[in-house]
Amino acid sequence: MSRRRTIAAAIAASAALGVATGTTSSATAAAVPIGPGCPALYMLGVQGTGQSSPTADPLADTGVVGALIAPVMAAAPGLVxxxxxxxxxxxxxxxxGGGPEPYAVSVTDARRQLDAAAVQIAETCPSTLLAGIGYSQGAQAMSSFARDVGSGVGPVAPERVAGIALYAHPDRxxxxxIFPGRPGQTVPDPAPGTSGVAVSAVLMSNPPAGGGGIADGATSYGALAGRVADxxxxxxxxxxxxxxAAVLRVGAEIAAQADLRDPLAAIGSLNGLLSAALGEAWTTLVLNDFQAGGGNIDYLPQLPLAARLVDAADPRNPAPAPEEIGAAAARWDEITAIVAANPLGVLPKxxxxLAAAWGQLVSDNADLVDPAVWARFADTVARHNNYAVNGQLNSGIAWMVALAHDIAGGQP
Structure with missing residues (x-):
């Protein structure tokens, strides 16, 4: 089994556990500290890369996520x-500060533990609603949770989730x-079962951001739309x-699966993953985008080459099965036989x-050679790290406080 297939299997197995049982055993994750008593709102935070560890104190308000949660705790004592x-x-x-595991494995573990925490809180405190805050890598795990909850296959029901705030989300x-699926909306939807009076006064404002997440997941949130801010x-x-910048996204997906602890390990790991991704892209392309028969061949792509490469590099997509690889090899043999039998009749068309497809691939990577585009990213590290100091957490803080007051107002 390839490393990429192993990662995909781990992700699928983790998700399947939650779907099949409606719960995730808290025995496989650290117990969530609850109490004294049950709050109106329980906030679960998932930190970014390098900002957590398996032994991190679950009550330590650190990192970007802590910079949002700590003020909420101070502003709504006893409610959260x-x-x-x-x-x-x-x-x-x-x-x-980060562990040795590849990014994709790390995100999967965060999601597994997030599911277990949500289930524990929901079972222990039936009247408590949940909120989630994720930053960077943590936002990817949190958005995966929100996607599944919103589509009805998560570890808890959608009506148990009051709001999800994502910052620097790689799957944006x-x-x-700001509210995916709700263009133009700036005020969050009320928490389930509440009047939403306090939340209605919250304005989630942020200057427009171009482009999309480096991981290219384009997550949607179903029943949670309006309660997930990105x-x-x-x-x-x-x-x-x-x-x-398709090649950039391919590189990011490959790096997310690699062993990068030292240069030699990185070279070998990246090379193996890239070779596997190219092979998988080729298999999918041959099976889906070439039509052969009756002495004729056509390349009629269902997806552009760039999309095929990005999909093949994404560890969340399963690798082709052995039978698919065999079918692609047989299809390619058929194609080469047709070309050999009638090269002048087949090759020009x-x-x-193929030239048109290559031109499209070049166009899909045009931003990589545009100096004006890269000038936009001259200080990208600072922009990624400054959410806690540039005021962008303020509306999220106000939102969480408002949720707590609305929920408490509706409880006996």
Missing amino acids: QRSYIPYGAGFGGAVP AEGAP ICTDGDLACSAPDR LTGQ
Whole structure:
């Protein structure tokens, strides 16, 4: 089994556990601190890369997420409780403070523990509503949770979630509004079962951010639409990557699976993952985009080459099965036989079709050679790291406080 398939299997297995049972055993994750008593609102935070660890204190208000949660605790005493998900927060060993595991494995572990925490709180405190705050890598885990909850296959029901705030989200959809699926909306939807009086006074404002997340997941939230906010600073490469930069996204997906602890390990790991991704893209392309038969061949792509490459590099997409690989090899043998039998009748048209596809691939990466585009990212590290100091957390703080008051007002 390839490393990429192993990662995809881990993600699928983790998700399947939650779907099949409606719960995730808290025995496999750290117990969530609850009490004294049950709050109106329980906030779960997932920190970014390098800002957590498996032994992190779940009550320590640190990092970007802590900079949002701590003021909420101070502003709504007795109404809110919080816990941070302790996980590796790794990027293949390349980021100080992060664990040695690849980014994709780290995100999967964060999601697993997030599910377990949500279930524990929901079972222990039936009247408590949940809120989630995620930053960077933590936002990717949190958005995965929100997507599944919103589609009805998550570890808790949608009506148990009051709001989700995402910052520097790598799966942000291209040009996504503050509330994905709700263009133009700036005020959050009320928490389920509340009047929403306090929340109606909250304005989630943020300057528009171009592009989309580097991970290209384009997550949607179903029943949670209007209760999930996606905040991004324009020029933050994590959530505001150039639109026409497919190769950049392929590289990010490959790096997310790699062992980056030292140069030699990184070279070998990246090379193996890239080779596997190219092979998988080729298999999918041959099976889906070539039509052969009756002495004729056409390249009629269902997806552009760029999309095929990005999909193949994404560890969340399963690798082709052995039977698909065999079918692609047989299809390619058929194609080469047709070309050999009638090169003058087949090649001119096929060459034109492939040239058009190559031109599209070049266009889909045009931003990579545009100096004006890259000038936008000259200070991308600062933009990614400054959510806690540039005022962008203020509306999220106000939102969480308002949620707590609305929920408490509706409780006996």
